[in-house]
Amino acid sequence: MLEIELKASLGGISPQALESALKKAGFAPGQIKEETDIYYNGNDRDFRKTDEALRLRSSRVLTGEVQSKTFITYKGSKVDSRSQTRPELETSVGDLDVMKKLLGKLGYREVMTVRKQRAYYHRENITVCLDEVEGLGRFIELEQVEEDGTAKKEAVIDRLLDLLSSFGIPQSNLLRESYLELLMASATS
Amino acid sequence: MLEIELKASLGGISPQALESALKKAGFAPGQIKEETDIYYNGNDRDFRKTDEALRLRSSRVLTGEVQSKTFITYKGSKVDSRSQTRPELETSVGDLDVMKKLLGKLGYREVMTVRKQRAYYHRENITVCLDEVEGLGRFIELEQVEEDGTAKKEAVIDRLLDLLSSFGIPQSNLLRESYLELLMASATS
Secondary structure, eight states: OEEEEEEEEOTTOOHHHHHHHHHHTTOEEEEEEEEEEEEEEOSSSOHHHHTOEEEEEEEEEOSSSOEEEEEEEEEOOOSSSSSOOEEEEEEEESOHHHHHHHHHHHTOEEEEEEEEEEEEEEETTEEEEEEEETTTEEEEEEEEEETTTTTTHHHHHHHHHHHHHHTTOOGGGBOOSOHHHHHHHHHHO | OEEEEEEEEOTTOOHHHHHHHHHHTTOEEEEEEEEEEEEEEOSSSOHHHHTOEEEEEEEEEOSSSOEEEEEEEEEOOOSSSSSOOEEEEEEEESOHHHHHHHHHHHTOEEEEEEEEEEEEEEETTEEEEEEEETTTEEEEEEEEEETTTTTTHHHHHHHHHHHHHHTTOOGGGBOOSOHHHHHHHHHHO
16 A cells, blocks of 8 residues: 655635535545654664654544544555655554554653644545644645555546645645654754 | 463364363353464564564454454563563554565574464463464463563462363473474474
């Protein structure tokens, strides 16, 4: 599975204007979640150099019945220079605290925690997220999941760029960096 | 949490004789499970040298409604010379195949798979397991879980040794090695 993903800062666009543009474009509002992501560095290599990521995500659904879930995720390095596309492996984990201790015993060290509130919008196989990230501000993510590999990747990226443009967000707002990278950059600047 | 554990080969004792001895001693039969354990070596150190273990367990309950679950477990080195006692961290995992791939990406290599059928017996905080291990034979495990650390550890070991003796199993049948170690020894001998 490949997730093809674009991210941009909202810049001058208000979240309200964007929400109504999304609805006009046929996107249906989905869940709102509070996500706390703990990122780890490698124990035998530096993930900042290999462009990999190991993450424990604690996700709390705020819409409907409140429920919490934990996931462990591995992300490989980005596969092209235009998008944030990476191979990804993710599964649920029963107990966050036990998994944190287990990773600690294996030698993984926490490097950063990213907290955000994320509102989901869906249209067919495209998901749009409006994110408010603690310490960073507001962002939009557009994601299309392709089960059958990289064949149509360039076409999908063009389609997502058109969509972004139709929301009034210029390509100059695009960001290749993850929230983790942006937070680490702002912490050291 | 500390699990205090003894293990012995059944030797000449038949499983049927042992089952009736367990019932006479007040143990209630519990679930029967089929457990498949995949063991990994470390990616930054040799777990055979550090006496640690990283395991993915796929557990299938054969009694009542059949259900499968996956667990990830880290075991630290043994804390004394008389028992198999180790600090242990375990939590459930949603998808075995994804977790296998994720550990592979992190650099963990499968070293051995241990398959066994395990019948559980319970009395208060003591659990007895009658195990039939593929390629090794039949064993008994006695385990007492202590939430509050190592204070009563020696007394617990003595109590479990008395219990073993009452089942007609001599102390010469005791084994400190894990099934993994026994299988690796038989594979190289």
